[in-house]
Amino acid sequence: MRHRSDVAPARNLARTAAQGLGFASEACEEIALVASELATNLVKYTPGGSLTLTPIGGPEKRGLQIESKDAGPGIANIRQALTDGFSTSGSLGVGLGSVNRLTDEFDLQSRPGSGTHLTCRKWIRARPTASKDCPLDFGVASRGKTDPNGDDFLVKKWEGFALIGLIDGCGHGQRAHQAARTARHYVESHFDLPLEAIFAGTERACHGSRGVVMALARFDWEAATLTFGSIGNIEARLLKGDTPLPFIVRRGILGAHAPRPVVATIPWDPSNILVLHTDGLTSHWSATQFKPLWGKPADEIARELLRALGKTLDDATALVVAPKNP
Numbered sequence: 001m002r003h004r005s006d007v008a009p010a011r012n013l014a015r016t017a018a019q020g021l022g023f024a025s026e027a028c029e030e031i032a033l034v035a036s037e038l039a040t041n042l043v044k045y046t047p048g049g050s051l052t053l054t055p056i057g058g059p060e061k062r063g064l065q066i067e068s069k070d071a072g073p074g075i076a077n078i079r080q081a082l083t084d085g086f087s088t089s090g091s092l093g094v095g096l097g098s099v100n101r102l103t104d105e106f107d108l109q110s111r112p113g114s115g116t117h118l119t120c121r122k123w124i125r126a127r128p129t130a131s132k133d134c135p136l137d138f139g140v141a142s143r144g145k146t147d148p149n150g151d152d153f154l155v156k157k158w159e160g161f162a163l164i165g166l167i168d169g170c171g172h173g174q175r176a177h178q179a180a181r182t183a184r185h186y187v188e189s190h191f192d193l194p195l196e197a198i199f200a201g202t203e204r205a206c207h208g209s210r211g212v213v214m215a216l217a218r219f220d221w222e223a224a225t226l227t228f229g230s231i232g233n234i235e236a237r238l239l240k241g242d243t244p245l246p247f248i249v250r251r252g253i254l255g256a257h258a259p260r261p262v263v264a265t266i267p268w269d270p271s272n273i274l275v276l277h278t279d280g281l282t283s284h285w286s287a288t289q290f291k292p293l294w295g296k297p298a299d300e301i302a303r304e305l306l307r308a309l310g311k312t313l314d315d316a317t318a319l320v321v322a323p324k325n326p
């Protein structure tokens with residue numbers, strides 16, 4: 001990579017490679033964009049660097065690795081460089097936030113004066129088939145202390161699975177809202193990765209933001225399991241169920257050197273009711289107190305919990321998973 005004119009061929013090569021491997025057309029464009037960002041950085045700041053595309057994986061899982069290597073001045077502030085939209089003229093690392101967002105794995109090695117080595121990977125999304133109907137009902141109720149709301153959430157369903165996430169941006173107002181939204185966007189565009197990888201990517205995506213706490217729960221109704229991971233202060237409890245949830249929650253803030261989450265999978269009885277809520281609801285409640293809510297639709301349960309437990313001093317969100325046909 002030496003000249004501005006090298007960028008377009010790099011982008012086209014990456015797109016062609018992605019198409020050849022069988023990526024969906026949207027993913028091909030994302031890969032082309034990643035190659036374009038990285039090639040632009042190379043020709044602008046470190047002429048002579050290289051961009052390498054390598055097919056990876058085996059028969060059951062395939063993907064593309066994109067590697068950028070240079071012997072340039074290195075990136076002084078990797079955290080800042082990863083912030084989406086970060087750009088100061090003459091700086092390396094422009095666009096790395098987008099590269100993180102658009103790829104599934106991302107490893108950046110750089111020290112001032114000794115060059116930069118970035119390896120990112122994107123996997124072809126499996127298209128699962130045949131599955132039972134979703135036995136679960138999802139409901140949410142949310143209210144900001146101020147506008148915009150610093151809490152955010154997601155419910156993503158696909159064949160045989162659902163991923164739900166509850167996110168609390170640190171503090172209140174606009175910056176909390178932005179941090180939470182950044183995290184949600186990352187999770188939504190990587191919903192089918194292992195939870196550990198989603199947390200790692202969210203940590204990178206939230207560098208430079210206020211930071212968030214987040215809990216993710218994935219349901220697999222073919223296997224009848226729940227997989228869960230959480231960093232920071234999100235309450236996760238059964239409103240109906242026989243045994244307390246055994247999950248380990250780690251303290252920390254994603255975007256500010258959070259530890260890795262402890263991800264665990266347990267059997268899931270679809271007649272259980274799971275509640276996730278942010279610290280805008282008091283955690284002083286018991287399942288028996290809300291027994292009259294058993295059998296109600298999930299969004300009704302969520303609204304009632306918010307009404308009964310919500311504090312006025314914080315953004316407050318309750319996310320509920322209940323049986324679909326109680």
Ligand SMILES: [Mn+2]
Nearest residue numbers: 168279280314
């Ligand atoms: Mn809060």
